[in-house]
Amino acid sequence: MIASIATFALAAALQQPAISNPCANGYTQNIWDPRFTPGQRWSYRARPLDKDSTLTITKIDYVTDIGVVVHITVDHVDFEDTPGDRPHHNDRRESFAIRRDSLDASVLDILGISQVAGPPNYYSWQINCGGLTSPSTVADTLKTLQEVYLAKQETFTTQIALIPEDSAKPEKLSLTLSQNMINEPLRQIKGQISFKKGSPVKDAFIEITDSDFNRSPNTLRTKTDKEGTFSIPLPRGIYNFRLTLNGFRSEIGTLSVSSKRSILIHVLSGN
Numbered sequence: 001m002i003a004s005i006a007t008f009a010l011a012a013a014l015q016q017p018a019i020s021n022p023c024a025n026g027y028t029q030n031i032w033d034p035r036f037t038p039g040q041r042w043s044y045r046a047r048p049l050d051k052d053s054t055l056t057i058t059k060i061d062y063v064t065d066i067g068v069v070v071h072i073t074v075d076h077v078d079f080e081d082t083p084g085d086r087p088h089h090n091d092r093r094e095s096f097a098i099r100r101d102s103l104d105a106s107v108l109d110i111l112g113i114s115q116v117a118g119p120p121n122y123y124s125w126q127i128n129c130g131g132l133t134s135p136s137t138v139a140d141t142l143k144t145l146q147e148v149y150l151a152k153q154e155t156f157t158t159q160i161a162l163i164p165e166d167s168a169k170p171e172k173l174s175l176t177l178s179q180n181m182i183n184e185p186l187r188q189i190k191g192q193i194s195f196k197k198g199s200p201v202k203d204a205f206i207e208i209t210d211s212d213f214n215r216s217p218n219t220l221r222t223k224t225d226k227e228g229t230f231s232i233p234l235p236r237g238i239y240n241f242r243l244t245l246n247g248f249r250s251e252i253g254t255l256s257v258s259s260k261r262s263i264l265i266h267v268l269s270g271n
Helices: 002-014 100-104 122-127 138-151
Strands: 040-044 054-063 067-077 092-099 107-113 156-162 171-183 186-195 205-210 219-223 229-235 237-244 251-257 262-269
Touching: 067 100, 067 138, 092 100, 092 138, 100 138, 156 262, 171 262, 186 251, 205 229, 219 229, 229 237
Parallel strands: none
Antiparallel strands: 040 054, 040 107, 054 067, 067 092, 156 171, 171 186, 186 229, 205 219, 205 237, 237 251, 251 262
């Protein structure tokens, strides 16, 4: 399923319409190539994020309007971190088709050869082989796929009215939540808090407590940094959320972490 989603994302990113399908005019499967053979595993010019990544050839075809098309699977891919981060989540696998010259410009050394199954997304490629054959290098193709993946991450934004301890006039804040998968079941919950005028809220104290009474209570604590951001790992579930800022009453609410996004609801002023 992940591989199919990735190929359609690639088609969208390359802006190739599905109706422009060179394969509709016929193509030749399983051709011989003097350099590449299904089952070969190669090192390649990988992004720094994709540390120790290698690629494996799964099939080779020829399409008249494209040329030689090589189907590959790339391991140790990191879509959760961004350039400049240390790679922590490079356990993803991506499969896609690539033009032979782009693959040739990417690979470095052959590491071995073994039997492989066919491409997991081959049927999708047959329907739209023009849009689903990358003209870019392996690293650039993965960069494009990651940009599409990150753009689809659902975010949640809510307004919070902090009440000063010595005044009845509230201070309006904006809280934005997003999440990335670490590994099942953990997700990295990322938050950013800012004042109404946009300046970050730093040194706000965040407490998140498991609200499942069938499990032992577990409270995680963190502070917002100079950018008003915080990050905390959580599995899916319902949590009690408390936000405290010096000079203001605490705000309490319910944090819901699902497979797609994190939301904060039922926010009330506490003690």
